[in-house]
Amino acid sequence: SYELTQPPSVSVSPGQTASITCSGDRLGDKFTCWYQQKSGQSPVLIIYQDNKRPSGIPERFSGSNSGNTATLTISGTQPMDEADYYCQAWDTNVVFGGGTKLTVL
Amino acid sequence: EVQLAESGGGSVQPGGSLRLSCAASGFTFSYYWMHWVRQAPGKGLVWVSRINIDGRRTTYADFVEGRFTISRDNGKNTLHLQMNSLRAEDTAVYYCVRRRPGNDDAFDIWGQGTMVTVSP
Numbered sequence: 001s002y003e004l005t006q007p008p009s010v011s012v013s014p015g016q017t018a019s020i021t022c023s024g025d026r027l028g029d030k031f032t033c034w035y036q037q038k039s040g041q042s043p044v045l046i047i048y049q050d051n052k053r054p055s056g057i058p059e060r061f062s063g064s065n066s067g068n069t070a071t072l073t074i075s076g077t078q079p080m081d082e083a084d085y086y087c088q089a090w091d092t093n094v095v096f097g098g099g100t101k102l103t104v105l
Numbered sequence: 106e107v108q109l110a111e112s113g114g115g116s117v118q119p120g121g122s123l124r125l126s127c128a129a130s131g132f133t134f135s136y137y138w139m140h141w142v143r144q145a146p147g148k149g150l151v152w153v154s155r156i157n158i159d160g161r162r163t164t165y166a167d168f169v170e171g172r173f174t175i176s177r178d179n180g181k182n183t184l185h186l187q188m189n190s191l192r193a194e195d196t197a198v199y200y201c202v203r204r205r206p207g208n209d210d211a212f213d214i215w216g217q218g219t220m221v222t223v224s225p
Contacts, residue, residue, distance in 0.1 A: 031211075033212075035150070042200060048209060048213075086149065094140070094210050096149060099150070
């Protein structure tokens with residue numbers, strides 16, 4: 001079955017750029033999306049179709065996808081961005097990455 | 106306001122059954138594919154099942170193994186998940202989610218989730 005691999009954790013200082021990767025076989029041939037899940041809350045879609053932002057999502061969130069890796073980039077990271085982030089793609093079925101805990105310190 | 110509200114979770118013994126429901130409001134329910142996604146305590150998101158707009162096409166994750174049935178009632182704007190032969194590993198928060206329009210499986214609306222606990 002298809003697998004997506006994310007680093008378990010990423011740390012970033014406030015105001016700096018955070019990058020979270022998601023790896024999968026020929027992932028660049030598929031659409032990837034990203035979700036943010038804050039503690040005790042439901043996930044929120046922040047990137048779809050590799051690099052599009054839903055209405056209301058800040059411009060500091062961006063995405064890219066090429067080769068075997070999709071990347072979520074958060075520019076000017078804020079303390080409120082501390083959360084778990086999940087990538088997702090579709091193979092024969094929907095697949096989620098294992099999630100990355102972003103710490104802002 | 107666009108909303109999904111799950112209900113029906115609870116505690117059940119192994120081998121038991123539960124029926125989850127999800128009430129949709131604020132959008133034309135019959136236009137959207139719907140899915141269930143679950144999250145075990147402290148763990149990541151796992152896709153469970155999906156259903157097309159008229160309910161005739163359904164798909165399940167391999168671990169379901171014929172135990173769950175997804176269905177929908179477009180007249181009542183409601184999605185269901187019938188879960189039978191429950192196991193301890195089915196313990197999780199179950200989210201009802203809406204697939205956004207387009208040729209990708211991105212979920213733009215999530216419910217608040219309903220907790221299912223399977224234990225003796």
